Amino acid sequence: ADVVKTVDAGRAVVANIAGTATDTDGTTHSFEGGHYISVIGYRDNGKTVTIADSANPNTATYRMNIDNLADWIATRGYSTN
Numbered sequence: 745a746d747v748v749k750t751v752d753a754g755r756a757v758v759a760n761i762a763g764t765a766t767d768t769d770g771t772t773h774s775f776e777g778g779h780y781i782s783v784i785g786y787r788d789n790g791k792t793v794t795i796a797d798s799a800n801p802n803t804a805t806y807r808m809n810i811d812n813l814a815d816w817i818a819t820r821g822y823s824t825n
Contacts, residue, residue, distance in 0.1 A: 747790050747793055748786060748789070750783075751786055756783060756784045757823070758782055759816075759820070760778060760779075760780055760822065761780075762776065762779070763775070763816060764776075765812050765815065767807055768807040769807075773806075779799060781795050781796065781797045782795065783796075783813070791809065792807050792809060793810055793813055794807055795808055
């Protein structure tokens with residue numbers, strides 16, 4: 745609900761993640777030491793999110809299931825301001 749509300753207001757969600765997660769294409773993204781990403785969009789009523797990630801220009805944006813994202817940020821956090 746936070747992602748939908750924030751993106752609909754024209755802003756992004758900034759998430760501090762750690763560990764490894766898999767996107768909807770099956771590509772893994774691993775940041776054991778931590779990393780920041782931005783959630784810039786969604787589809788399927790927020791069940792799938794679009795992530796902007798500055799770590800790799802070849803995968804600058806990708807989609808991820810919201811449950812995978814929630815697990816990825818579970819030890820860190822996010823901000824919707």
